[in-house]
Amino acid sequence: MTCTIVVGGQWGDEGKGKIISYLCSKDNPSIVARGGVGPNAGHTVEVNGKKYGIRMVPTGFPNRASILAIGAGVLVDPEVLLKEIEMLNEFRVGERLIVDYNCGIIESRHREIDRSDNHLAKEIGTTGTGCGPANVDRVMRVLKLAKDVESLKPYLGDVSERINEALDRGENVLIEGTQGTLLSLYHGTYPYVTSKDTTASSFAADVGIGPTRVDEVIVVFKSYPTRVGEGPFPTEMPIEEAERLNLVEYGTVTGRRRRVGYFDYKLARRVCRLNGATQIAITCLDKYDRRCYGITRYEDLSEKGKSFIEKIEEETGVPVTLVSTGPELHQTIDRRE
Known part of the structure; x- marks a missing residue:
């Protein structure tokens, strides 16, 4: 039984939702807990052909046996959060959700300040x-x-206590991080x-x-990094090249077009070091090489895919x-032992 943290290895949008959903399906964690900033990170989860865009509920929600924790x-x-609970009613999210008593609350005034700050909105791209x-x-x-908000009272609990007790019992716990390492306030x-x-x-x-309770850290890299908003992007490709390669994407939260680049091995090495990575997950290999689409055995990948x-x-x-x-x-x- 393990405690696994899933981390984005670029500027977000790495496809963590797909990897987390797969791990939840395969490893059946008793708790899926969300860390990170807040609703500024969007995730798209596809279940039976239907897509769900979420910003607060852990992306492991399709596993109906897991407790969902924030x-x-x-x-x-x-x-x-309450809109997402309603939207995901068929998955019984409201019955399984725990919001920690000490979660900070975003109020309307915070959104107003965020949107009115010209420096953040225009120069940085909040x-x-x-x-x-x-x-x-x-x-x-x-x-x-959160403990001061009446509408959240049905969901309140001590997330730390629940996770540590689950680990004491030898259960699987999955912690999903939002955004990406290169957006870190300290290391980005x-x-x-x-x-x-x-x-x-x-x-x-x-x-x-x-830290001693963590067994595995899986860093997720997309085969072609993307970024929403301003900021350095060493391997960014021209828009025309992204269109030619059919790599046009839009942000889940902002709806803004994502900038696209070539895989950056130097940054990948730094990100793995910062996170103490024990494993790497690669997403969208089929976009890197169309011949890899749908393949489920490593030996069946194209030589280009394997070399990458x-x-x-x-x-x-x-x-x-x-x-x-x-x-x-x-x-x-899945190449895990």
């Missing part, structure tokens, strides 16, 4: 979801907490970053477990254990 380090927008201003209030010790492309750290260490702290994976392993020193070759859960190569 750690104390995560900012909660009650309006967004999502306007109020996360930055709410984190400022948290640092100033004036932020409202400052000032074009989010309002807190987004590495595995912080995700463990967000849900209330110590081998080079990532060589450059980072970390094994690539999961490879996504399409949007469906079964379109996954």
Whole structure:
């Protein structure tokens, strides 16, 4: 039984939702806990051909046997969360959800400040979801907490206690981190970053477990990195090239067109080091080489696909254990022991 943290290896949008959904289906964790910033990160989860865009509920919700937890380090927008609970009613999310008593609360004034700040909105490209201003209030010790919100009372609990007790019983726990490592306030492309750290260490702290309780850290890389908003992007390709390669994408939260680039091995090595990665998951290999679409056995991949994976392993020193070759859960190569 293991405690696994899943981390984005680029600027978000790496396809973590697909990897998390696969792990939930395969490993059947008793708890899926969310760390990270808040509703400024969107995830798209596809279940039986239907897509769900979510910003607050853990993306492991399709596994109906798992408890869904939002750690104390995560900012909660009650309006967004309650809408998602209603939207996902068929998955009994409301019956399985635990929101930590100490989650910080985003209020309308935080969103207004976020959207009116010209420096953040225009120069950096904030999502306007109020996360930055709410984190400022948290640092100033004036932020409202989840335990003070009446509408959240049916879902409140001690997430740290529940996770640690599950680990004591030898159960599987999956912690999903939002955004990507290169958006970390400390280790990312400052000032074009989010309002807190987004590495595995912080995700463990967000849900209330110590570092010695973590067994595996899976860093997720997309075969072609993308970025929404401003900021450095060393391997960015021209828009015309992205269109030619059919790599045009739009952000889940902002709807803005994503900038697209070539895989950056140097940054991948740094990200693995920052997170203490034990495994790597590669998504969208089928976009890197169309001949890899839908393949489920490593030996059946094209030579181009294999060479790409081998080079990532060589450059980072970390094994690539999961490879996504399409949007469906079964379109996954699992090389774990």
